[in-house]
Amino acid sequence: MSSPVIFPFKSNIDLDRKSNRHLYLQLCDQMIGFIKSGKLAPSTKLPGSRKLSEDLNVHRKTVIAAYDELMSQGWIESIPARGTFVSQDLPIVNPKKLQNNDISNRTSETVGFPFKKRKHLFRKEIETMQAAFKIDDGVPDHRLAPIEDIAKTYRNITKKTHHRALLTYGDIYGNIELRKALVPYLNQTRGLKITIDNVLITRGSQMGIYLASQLLLNNQNVIITGNTNYMTADNTFTEAEGIIKRVSVDKQGMNTNEIEKICKKQIISAIYVTSHHHHPTTVTLSAERRMHLLQLSQQYNFAIIEDDYDYDFHYSNAPILPLASNDTHGNVIYIGGFTKIIAPALRIGYFIAPKEVVDEAARLRRILDRQGDTLLEQTLARMISNGDVQRHSSKVRRIYKTRRDLFCKLLQEKLGDFFDFEIPKGGMAVWVKLKKPYHWDLVITESRKQNLTFINDWKRYDNDNSGHNGFRIGFAKFNEEEIYNVIEILETVMKVLELKAV
Numbered sequence: 001m002s003s004p005v006i007f008p009f010k011s012n013i014d015l016d017r018k019s020n021r022h023l024y025l026q027l028c029d030q031m032i033g034f035i036k037s038g039k040l041a042p043s044t045k046l047p048g049s050r051k052l053s054e055d056l057n058v059h060r061k062t063v064i065a066a067y068d069e070l071m072s073q074g075w076i077e078s079i080p081a082r083g084t085f086v087s088q089d090l091p092i093v094n095p096k097k098l099q100n101n102d103i104s105n106r107t108s109e110t111v112g113f114p115f116k117k118r119k120h121l122f123r124k125e126i127e128t129m130q131a132a133f134k135i136d137d138g139v140p141d142h143r144l145a146p147i148e149d150i151a152k153t154y155r156n157i158t159k160k161t162h163h164r165a166l167l168t169y170g171d172i173y174g175n176i177e178l179r180k181a182l183v184p185y186l187n188q189t190r191g192l193k194i195t196i197d198n199v200l201i202t203r204g205s206q207m208g209i210y211l212a213s214q215l216l217l218n219n220q221n222v223i224i225t226g227n228t229n230y231m232t233a234d235n236t237f238t239e240a241e242g243i244i245k246r247v248s249v250d251k252q253g254m255n256t257n258e259i260e261k262i263c264k265k266q267i268i269s270a271i272y273v274t275s276h277h278h279h280p281t282t283v284t285l286s287a288e289r290r291m292h293l294l295q296l297s298q299q300y301n302f303a304i305i306e307d308d309y310d311y312d313f314h315y316s317n318a319p320i321l322p323l324a325s326n327d328t329h330g331n332v333i334y335i336g337g338f339t340k341i342i343a344p345a346l347r348i349g350y351f352i353a354p355k356e357v358v359d360e361a362a363r364l365r366r367i368l369d370r371q372g373d374t375l376l377e378q379t380l381a382r383m384i385s386n387g388d389v390q391r392h393s394s395k396v397r398r399i400y401k402t403r404r405d406l407f408c409k410l411l412q413e414k415l416g417d418f419f420d421f422e423i424p425k426g427g428m429a430v431w432v433k434l435k436k437p438y439h440w441d442l443v444i445t446e447s448r449k450q451n452l453t454f455i456n457d458w459k460r461y462d463n464d465n466s467g468h469n470g471f472r473i474g475f476a477k478f479n480e481e482e483i484y485n486v487i488e489i490l491e492t493v494m495k496v497l498e499l500k501a502v
Contacts (some may be wrong), residue, residue, distance in 0.1 A: 007040065009047065010055040013428055023058055024065040030187035031066070035075055035086055038093030042410070044086040046076065048161050050062045065431070070162070072361060094442040096226035100359030120238045123457075130455035133486050137198040137280065138310070145401065146383075146392045153388070154379045174201020175377035181384040182350055185340035190311070192352065193323035200351040200358045200365065203372055205307060206333035208351040209236050210368075211361045212305045217242030224303075226254050230279040231460040233272055237422075237434070242269070246464050253278055253285030258290040263300045270285055270302055271288060274309040275323055280461045280472040281431045282424040290323055308336030311392050313476075314426035315401040330354040338380065341426070348372065362383070400476045403483060407475040410487040418494045427477035434469045440496055452489045 012034075013049065013492040015026050034040040046052075051069060067084060070076045076085050118141075157163050166175075179199045186192045202208045209232075217223055217240040225234065226249040237244055245268070247258035262268060271293070275285040285293075297304050303349055306323050324334035337349030351361055383389045408423045408430060420433040436439055440458035447454060458471050478486060 007034075007044075008048055009052060015056065015058065016312055023263070024062045025057070027058075027062065027066040027289070028069050031070060031281055032073075032075055035090065040086050042086050042090045042092060043088045046084045048083065051444055052198055053216050060100070061241075062333060078343050081281070087351075092404055095457070098331070117169055118239065120235050121490040123460075129419065130451075132449070132451040133453070133478075133482065133489065135452065135454045136474040136477065137456055137472040138427060140340050140396070140428065141477040141479070142341075142343045143347070144396050145346075149392070150342075150379060153382050154375065157375060157378050159383065160327060163375075163378065170371050170374045172362045172371060173199070174372060175374050177382060178348075178381035178384075180312060184349075185384050185389075186298065186352065188271055190308075190334075191321040192254065193325075193405055194352055197355040198352050198358060200353075200362050202335075202337070202349040202351050202365070203347040203369060204349040205309075205337040206232065206236070207369070208241075208337075208349055208350075209233055209272075209305065209307065209331075209349060211364055212303070212333050212335065213237050213240035213242060214364055215357065215360060216240075216270045216303055216305075222266065223270045223272060223464075224268055225272045226278060226281075227464045228275060228278075228280055228461060229272070229402060229463050230307070230309075230466070231463065237272070248277060249283065250322045251283055253283050253289055253461065254293075256289045256296065259293065260296055261301075263296060268300065268424075270305055271297070272305045273323070274307045274321060276308065276314065277310040277424070279307075280342065280470070281429050282318060282429060282472075283431075284425060287320060290387050294323060294326060294331070298329045304332045305383040306332050306334050308334060309347065310340060310356065310427040311336065312341055313397055314398055315397070316425045317403065319426070324352065333357065338389070341389065341396070346376070348377060361468065376448040403475050403478065404430075406480055407478070407483050407487070408481065414487050414491045416493060418498075429472045430473040432471050434471065436469075438494070439499055440469065440471055443493060443499055446493045447489065450489045450493055452493070 013027065013030055014025050017023065019026065021029075031040070041047075046067075047055070049060050049063040053063045056063070067076065067078075071078060075090070076084055080085050082473055107201055157166075163499075176196075178201055179196050182199050183194055186194060200208075200211075202211070213223075213236050217237055220241060220243055223237050223242045224245045224247060227246040228249055229246070234244060238322065245262055247262070248255045253275070254271075259271065273285060273293070274365065275290065275318055293304065296302075304323055304327075308322060311322070322332075322334060324332040332353075334352035335349065336352075338346055339349070353361070380389070404424065409422070411421065411430065411432075412417065418435055418438060419434060421430050424430055434443065440454075444454045444458070446467060454471075456472075461470055461472060464466060475483065
C-alpha cells in the first residue's frame, strides 16, 4: 500500500447542506468521482475519519458512514492497523489536471463513442412557453377529456382482485378485452369485417405507421405519398430506408392516375394515405379514387397504409367508409387510435391487417415495446363496451363543429384579404394559404411579438419544396372566447405586415 496522498480534500469537496441528498452520500459521490477520474489512484491511503471530518467541518459519523458506503460498493478497503485505502483492485486511470473548485461528479457533454445521427428526425424547436396562445396543427382540447369516466372505470377495475393479473406481462397483441371490444366497434363504425385475429393494439397510430413501414420498406422499397403529407409519416418511411415517391393532391385527394403511371414504370411496395381528412390539406379522398386505388393495389400487389386520421370528426354528413371496408384481397393495413377522440396522452391505437401481417407486426412490436398499459387498455375496453367512448365522441364532435364554424367565419370576415381557405368537412384544423406578398416567416415572427406562437415550422408542410405557402391551423383546442382572441391577434399581425409592405 502507498503512503498518504497529498490531495486537497478540503478545497475540492463541496457539500451542499440545503440539498435533499444526505451529506455522507454527497461525500461518496465526489470521492467516487475522484477515483474514476484518476485523481485518487488505486492503493492511495485516505485520511482518517477524524481528520477528514475536521477538514470538511462535518460530524465524524458522516465521514464514517461515507467510508462504510464506499467499502460496501468496493471503492475502498480498510486494512487493520494500517488505515483506509482506495481499493487496489481498481484499474489505474491517467489522472486529469486538478483544478481548483473542480466538482468531479459533474457530467461532461462530450460524447466518448460514435453513434448514428438521423438528420431526417431533426425538428426545429420553437419557443412556446411564454405565449398566451399556441397554434398547433389540429389537436383535441384535453380539457374536454372524460377524465371522471376514465378514473371511475380505472378504479373499478383495479379494485377487483382478479384484475391483478393485468399487472404482469400480457399478450404481445395487446389486452384481450380491448381487442374483443374493438371488433364490433370498428365493424359497426367503419364497416370493417374483422375478427380478433386481425387486431393488434399499439401505443397510438404512430406505432402502427412505424410497424407497417418496417415490414414493407426495407431494402429501399418504394412508397407513394401525397406531395403534401404528414411529416412524421415521411420521417418514419425514411427511417425504414424506404424511397418516397410523391403524387399531387387536389380537392379529390391523392391523384390515383399519377399513382397508376408510377406503377406501370416500377415496382412499389406501399401507398400511405390519410383518406378521410388528408394531412395537412384536410381534403377527403373521393369515392371514385378510393375504388381506383383499391383496384390498383390488387393489380400491382402493393399495400395501402390507411391512416384513420380524424375519422370520427366529420361534420357535413356521414363519413365515407374507409378503404379497409371494401378491401376484399387483403391489401389494406388500417391504422387508427384514440388520442384524438379522448386526449393525446391516451396512447392507445390499433393496427388492423390480415392475420399473417398482424402476427409479424406483433413479433416486431415485442422488441420495440413489450406491451402497452394493460390496465389502461382494459379501462378503454370497458368504456367502449359501455358506450362511454361513443357518447363522448358524439359530444365533442358537436363542440368541434361549433368551433370550426366560428373560426372559419371570423377567419373569412377579419382575414379574408390575407388568407385563402376552404371550410374543412371534418377534422380539427383548417388548411390556410397565405396570399402574396406575405410570407409565413414574417407572420410567425410578428405573431410571437403579439403573444401568439405557431408550434410548427411552416416548412414541414412543404414536403416537395413547391412553395405553396400553405399552413395548417388547428382550431379544436380553443374555446369560443379563445378563438376570438386568436383571430384578433392574427388581424393585428396582418395589419402590421400590411403597413410594412406598403
